[in-house]
Amino acid sequence: MTNIIVGIGENKNILKACDAFKKENKNVNITLVQNDDDLVNAILDNNVDAVIRGSLPASGVMKELKSKFTDISRATYINGDGVEFLLTPVGIDEGRTLEDKLKIAIHCAEFLKKQSKKPKIAVMACGRKGDYGRSDEISKSIDDSEKLTEMIRKNTDFEVINHYILIEQAIKDNCNVIIAPDGIIGNIIFRTLVLVNSWPSCGAVTFGIDNVYIDTSRDQNVEGYLRSLKLAYNLQCR
Incomplete structure (x- = not known):
């Protein structure tokens, strides 16, 4: 039982x-x-x-x-017709540092490997690469996304792509781990996709x-x- x-x-x-x-x-x-x-x-x-x-x-x-x-750490598991990915961080107080997001990315990728799936990680930012300089906040987010992408490459053998703000492209590219700029933005993405647009979610896996x-x-x-x-x-x- x-x-x-x-x-x-x-x-x-x-x-x-x-x-x-x-x-x-x-x-x-x-x-x-x-x-x-x-x-x-x-x-x-x-x-x-x-x-x-x-x-x-x-x-x-x-x-x-x-x-x-x-x-x-946690990651929301979104799994529907033709779409499957882990979205993280999703707690509003999570993913505050690059080290936190690196740890979460590794947890997500290792989880997928245990499910016999090949991890493909998308790192997100608060703007396109060409938006650099539009505000200090946007520039810092872009810098952080590039640093995080490099940290993942140096510390793992997982495929990783910096998609900046283009989450629609990350999903089209079949990335199965999506790293939001922080937990607040990740939580908003979750609510928009799952609670507003009814994308199927299995809940957040806890690592x-x-x-x-x-x-x-x-x-x-x-x-x-x-x-x-x-x-x-x-x-x-x-």
Whole structure:
């Protein structure tokens, strides 16, 4: 029997998703929790196969995990018809330094390799290369994107391309890791693609911990939560 723990907050779509998932998977036991402490305890429990945030708030859970694990990061897994990539950073307080983004890029690429997929990393900036000088903020972002691209090349053997602000080109080029300039922009990209335009997301995969934890949005629909349950189940079965 596979044991999955799911957080329940104000959005009850997660309950409908759990009911649908249990009908399709008779060998799964789903336990519902309603607070951060129980969710964190489940993540740390080796007898639990997978944990899904569901519709609980994220800040308390991530704060607690970051106090226990020094190498933790997240990436939203977007997977639909003809489109598949990890978008990161997506937490508004994540990806603040080049070193943070390098670590996240490596985590994403290693995750894809475990799924027998070849990583292709796109680094993003707040403007095109030709926009340099339009403002100090834009120039710094372009400088940072070029530095990060070089850091990834020097520290890994993964394919990496600096697409600057052209995220549409990164997706057309089938890049399966997209590194946003920072967590705020990454979060806005996620909300625009997934919550506004209904691109299919499986939730955010959490790296740097031993157990499977899928960090989902509080605002997801039933189908989105169902995809997260399927991802968690498939990951713990590997």
